Amino acid sequence: MRIDVVSIFPEFFSVLDVSLLGKARQAELVQAHVHDLRQWADVKPDGTPDVHRAVDDSPFGGGAGMVMRADVWGRALDDVLQPGGVLVIPSPAGSPFTQALAADLAQAEQIAFACGRYEGIDARVAEHYEAAGFRVAELSLGDYVLNGGEVAAVAMIEAIARLIPGFMGNAASVVEESHADGLLEYPPYTRPASWRGLEVPRVLLSGHHGMIARWRREQQMARTRLRRPDLLADDDDGVAQ
Numbered sequence: 001m002r003i004d005v006v007s008i009f010p011e012f013f014s015v016l017d018v019s020l021l022g023k024a025r026q027a028e029l030v031q032a033h034v035h036d037l038r039q040w041a042d043v044k045p046d047g048t049p050d051v052h053r054a055v056d057d058s059p060f061g062g063g064a065g066m067v068m069r070a071d072v073w074g075r076a077l078d079d080v081l082q083p084g085g086v087l088v089i090p091s092p093a094g095s096p097f098t099q100a101l102a103a104d105l106a107q108a109e110q111i112a113f114a115c116g117r118y119e120g121i122d123a124r125v126a127e128h129y130e131a132a133g134f135r136v137a138e139l140s141l142g143d144y145v146l147n148g149g150e151v152a153a154v155a156m157i158e159a160i161a162r163l164i165p166g167f168m169g170n171a172a173s174v175v176e177e178s179h180a181d182g183l184l185e186y187p188p189y190t191r192p193a194s195w196r197g198l199e200v201p202r203v204l205l206s207g208h209h210g211m212i213a214r215w216r217r218e219q220q221m222a223r224t225r226l227r228r229p230d231l232l233a234d235d236d237d238g239v240a241q
């Protein structure tokens with residue numbers, strides 16, 4: 001998979017070089033290219049040269065803050081988006097980014113992330129690329145507001161990349177985890193079996209695989225009901241949505 005990121009803070013993405021994501025890049029499972037939006041900000045909206053390389057302007061209709069310009073983003077994305085590529089625009093006003101969406105996006109050949117700042121990117125950018133036939137996804141990391149799309153893009157890239165076959169050393173670990181089947185994962189334990197007066201649940205030391213599997217399933221249901229009842233189906237029969 002090829003990932004392109006456009007941002008006014010390209011240095012933010014040095015984190016893509018570390019850990020498993022760094023290894024995946026080295027193994028060429030993931031190719032990540034980070035671009036500075038300002039390289040496309042050499043002209044003003046009136047077409048005259050802009051030595052300051054501004055990427056924003058005041059909002060039509062008035063109001064606080066600045067809006068990122070469609071002309072600058074258009075030049076950037078015309079260069080960066082490849083045929084068949086998916087354009088992801090992180091936004092607190094987007095649809096929720098979920099594990100199911102991460103799995104879907106892990107199939108894409110190219111994803112371009114457009115990282116907004118200020119009051120966000122001129123709404124015509126998403127409209128234009130959708131009309132041009134690209135899949136455009138405005139996605140939210142959660143119901144809170146960040147300063148920019150960079151943190152959201154890094155989180156999404158990590159969630160997507162770890163679902164690419166070959167990324168994880170142990171493929172089973174992405175099957176048996178929270179949100180893979182609509183439930184939260186059971187609580188994890190390891191050695192020592194006794195720690196500060198807290199004991200590991202006895203069933204996990206029994207060696208009885210059937211009982212362990214049953215206990216884990218019960219824990220999944222109980223945790224999900226307690227922490228995320230929204231994830232459970234209405235009939236509450238253990239079948240997650």
Ligand code: SAM
Nearest residue numbers: 090091092116120140141145146147148149152
């Ligand atoms: N004025 C926008 C609004 O109220 O919807 C918020 C703009 S926010 C200060 C600047 C940028 O941060 C956004 O364009 C987006 O790229 C990013 N951002 C902020 N919160 C986010 C979230 N929850 N999920 C994804 N991106 C977010």
